[in-house]
Amino acid sequence: xxxxxxxxxxxxxxxxxxxxxxxxxxxxxxxxxxxxxxxxxxxxxxxxxxxxxxxxxxxxxxxxxxxxxxxxxxxxxxxxxxxxxxxxxxxxxxxxxxxxxxxxxxxxxxxxxxxxxxxxxxxxxxxxxxxxxxxxxxxxxxxxxxxxxxxxxxxxxxxxxxxxxxxxxxxxxxxxxxxxxxxxxxxxxxxxxxxxxxxxxxxxxxxxxxxxxxxxxxxxxxxxxxxxxxxxxxxxxxxxxxxxxxxxxxxxxxxxxxxxxxxxxxxxxxxxxxxxxxxxxxxxxxxxxxxxxxxxxxxxxxxxxxxxxxxxxxxxxx
Amino acid sequence: xxxxxxxxxxxxxxxxxxxxxxxxxxxxxxxxxxxxxxxxxxxxxxxxxxxxxxxxxxxxxxxxxxxxxxxxxxxxxxxxxxxxxxxxxxxxxxxxxxxxxxxxxxxxxxxxxxxxxxxxxxxxxxxxxxxxxxxxxxxxxxxxxxxxxxxxxxxxxxxxxxxxxxxxxxxxxxxxxxxxxxxxxxxxxxxxxxxxxxxxxxxxxxxxxxxxxxxxxxxxxxxxxxxxxxxxxxxxxxxxxxxxxxxxxxxxxxxxxxxxxxxxxxxxxxxxxxxxxxxxxxxxxxxxxxxxxxxxxxxxxxxxxxxxxxxxxxxxxxxxxxxxxxxxxxxxxxxxxxxxxxxxxxxxxxxxxxxxxxxxxxxxxxxxxxxxxxxxxxxxxxxxxxxxxxxxxxxxxxxxxxxxxxxxxxx
Numbered sequence: 001x002x003x004x005x006x007x008x009x010x011x012x013x014x015x016x017x018x019x020x021x022x023x024x025x026x027x028x029x030x031x032x033x034x035x036x037x038x039x040x041x042x043x044x045x046x047x048x049x050x051x052x053x054x055x056x057x058x059x060x061x062x063x064x065x066x067x068x069x070x071x072x073x074x075x076x077x078x079x080x081x082x083x084x085x086x087x088x089x090x091x092x093x094x095x096x097x098x099x100x101x102x103x104x105x106x107x108x109x110x111x112x113x114x115x116x117x118x119x120x121x122x123x124x125x126x127x128x129x130x131x132x133x134x135x136x137x138x139x140x141x142x143x144x145x146x147x148x149x150x151x152x153x154x155x156x157x158x159x160x161x162x163x164x165x166x167x168x169x170x171x172x173x174x175x176x177x178x179x180x181x182x183x184x185x186x187x188x189x190x191x192x193x194x195x196x197x198x199x200x201x202x203x204x205x206x207x208x209x210x211x212x213x214x215x216x217x218x219x220x221x222x223x224x225x226x227x228x229x230x231x232x233x234x235x236x237x238x239x240x241x242x243x244x245x246x247x248x249x250x251x252x253x254x255x256x257x258x259x260x261x262x263x264x265x266x267x268x269x270x271x272x273x274x275x276x277x278x279x280x281x282x283x284x285x286x287x288x289x290x291x292x293x294x295x296x297x298x299x300x301x302x303x304x305x306x307x308x309x310x311x312x313x314x315x316x317x318x
Numbered sequence: 319x320x321x322x323x324x325x326x327x328x329x330x331x332x333x334x335x336x337x338x339x340x341x342x343x344x345x346x347x348x349x350x351x352x353x354x355x356x357x358x359x360x361x362x363x364x365x366x367x368x369x370x371x372x373x374x375x376x377x378x379x380x381x382x383x384x385x386x387x388x389x390x391x392x393x394x395x396x397x398x399x400x401x402x403x404x405x406x407x408x409x410x411x412x413x414x415x416x417x418x419x420x421x422x423x424x425x426x427x428x429x430x431x432x433x434x435x436x437x438x439x440x441x442x443x444x445x446x447x448x449x450x451x452x453x454x455x456x457x458x459x460x461x462x463x464x465x466x467x468x469x470x471x472x473x474x475x476x477x478x479x480x481x482x483x484x485x486x487x488x489x490x491x492x493x494x495x496x497x498x499x500x501x502x503x504x505x506x507x508x509x510x511x512x513x514x515x516x517x518x519x520x521x522x523x524x525x526x527x528x529x530x531x532x533x534x535x536x537x538x539x540x541x542x543x544x545x546x547x548x549x550x551x552x553x554x555x556x557x558x559x560x561x562x563x564x565x566x567x568x569x570x571x572x573x574x575x576x577x578x579x580x581x582x583x584x585x586x587x588x589x590x591x592x593x594x595x596x597x598x599x600x601x602x603x604x605x606x607x608x609x610x611x612x613x614x615x616x617x618x619x620x621x622x623x624x625x626x627x628x629x630x631x632x633x634x635x636x637x638x639x640x641x642x643x644x645x646x647x648x649x650x651x652x653x654x655x656x657x658x659x660x661x662x663x664x665x666x667x668x669x670x671x672x673x674x675x676x677x678x679x680x681x682x683x684x685x686x687x688x689x690x691x692x693x694x695x696x697x698x699x700x701x702x703x704x705x706x707x708x709x710x711x712x713x714x715x716x717x718x719x720x721x722x723x724x725x726x727x728x729x
Binding site for chain 2: 033213
């Protein structure tokens with residue numbers, strides 16, 4: 001009791017302590033907040049740096065007399081030695097491998113998500129989730145090894161033998177890339193599916209719907225925004241993926257959409273050319289930044305679209 | 319007037335059964351997609367293991383019997399030394415002696431030197447583990463026919479000496495020591511950069527920023543976008559900024575180091591730090607979000623300022639989550655390859671990186687290089703390298719799981 005009375009400042013007249021209770025200026029607090037804000041702002045600075053660096057070098061590239069924007073965007077031959085810079089030679093391979101990857105990953109990933117969220121018992125989930133998490137954690141260079149040394153021989157045997165299909169082909173790179181983005185699509189879709197409120201499920205079951213009907217006709221439409229976002233993020237990952245295509249898809253730009261051909265993607269080209277000691281300021285060097293700028297803008301747009309889809313098409317419950 | 323008619327009893331039964339059959343078929347389809355994932359994962363692991371172990375057919379350029387009567391492994395250190403002295407040219411011997419005095423080397427090292435320099439082993443053919451186990455007779459007859467001189471030996475490409483020897487141009491003697499050390503340097507620098515910055519940014523966004531304010535929303539959207547930027551773009555950023563613009567700093571020229579350029583382990587680590595930063599922020603945000611508001615209000619209730627509340631209550635409570643997140647970021651950094659290629663990892667490094675300003679190689683870079691070679695023995699060491707990488711990732715993830723299970727509190 002005595003200690004309590006000691007600590008209460010009420011003994012002093014009000015005029016002495018009233019001022020202390022008013023908001024005190026704490027310089028330390030302000031300093032901490034300012035530095036935390038600065039640290040948070042670093043991320044914006046990174047985006048700015050990426051844009052400036054890529055833009056600056058890309059401008060140097062487009063300022064070269066032998067390069068025109070028209071040639072860059074409209075022609076289909078990329079031969080730096082011959083002064084030909086048509087980005088489509090690289091984009092065609094990026095599109096082909098990404099399309100194959102999505103064709104593999106979307107059906108597999110979506111079915112896996114439906115199974116995990118609606119069918120699987122807790123025990124089955126306990127076994128199956130780690131499989132997907134392991135797949136997601138495998139470094140892409142290991143997938144590249146797998147594509148070149150395991151999948152490519154199988155692909156060559158299946159499609160016309162070793163004399164018709166080369167060791168390097170876009171199909172094996174694309175297939176393995178599909179396996180790589182499968183866990184991403186599965187986990188994002190599963191999150192979307194399990195976010196659908198139970199009332200919807202129960203209502204559908206009460207009407208006598210089968211599990212398939214509940215999943216396909218109620219849950220997938222309800223979770224559409226999340227699934228759509230997953231697909232777009234998956235495409236962005238496939239477009240930006242480097243090691244699998246650098247190892248397994250072939251070295252040498254070629255305008256082709258034939259999956260059995262060898263062709264170099266945008267990322268694969270950057271990795272191969274910059275692998276050596278590239279002299280700064282040459283047209284080879286700046287052209288890589290132009291490609292990287294295209295890549296950056298493409299993935300940025302895809303990511304923004306996916307965020308927009310989530311915000312726009314989200315079904316709001318409760 | 320149209321009237322809705324219910325199906326007759328039999329039709330109804332058939333209709334329902336058809337629906338159930340359809341549901342059953344699709345359930346199998348769903349299971350199959352997961353089976354495909356499991357098969358892909360097992361195929362990946364099996365193909366790596368298949369390549370990392372197996373029979374090797376090799377030839378010696380010089381017959382071991384001509385240099386020693388006894389089997390080489392039974393020779394003492396002194397005998398090996400005399401063999402090296404008599405068979406190597408003076409210049410070659412002197413060069414080796416300069417690298418590391420010969421008398422200080424161990425018996426195993428000397429034995430390796432004898433095999434590498436004098437016998438000059440040459441791998442003719444490598445066989446997969448599967449064939450080695452189940453078709454030994456086939457391999458033996460094949461070797462007899464194709465390489466009559468060659469000897470057959472079962473070899474585990476993943477071995478203690480693979481971990482401890484530096485890089486070599488010959489697959490038989492190559493190791494990953496320099497690559498592992500390079501990877502560790504890169505990851506440490508990356509974490510030193512991204513952990514404080516990441517946690518700081520997460521604290522700002524969760525505890526200080528007004529979430530509806532324009533600037534906070536811009537930062538948040540920007541972080542989500544950065545997380546989706548391809549890793550190769552970060553590599554280009556690192557090349558232009560750390561390797562080129564900051565060359566005096568990253569090459570160590572400011573600190574009196576003269577022989578390096580900007581393609582150092584420091585540049586690689588900083589690039590990797592920026593690459594994992596968004597991941598780090600998002601994970602730290604999740605961890606901070608999981609701390610219940612009652613903790614914050616209790617801290618305010620006893621008169622804490624905002625920073626006291628964050629520093630003494632929120633951060634300690636969120637620490638296990640933040641650590642788990644940073645381990646996940648580390649495992650991302652350790653496997654990332656593309657940015658390292660761009661910032662200029664050298665593939666052939668035989669010395670240990672011992673300062674931030676050394677040239678470097680890293681484990682995934684070695685795997686990439688070896689996979690791209692045509693010869694089977696390089697694929698075998700690529701597979702062994704993958705196993706080493708997988709072991710490191712496994713250790714990191716196990717640590718993360720233990721941390722999560724031991725220290726995570728449920729509120």
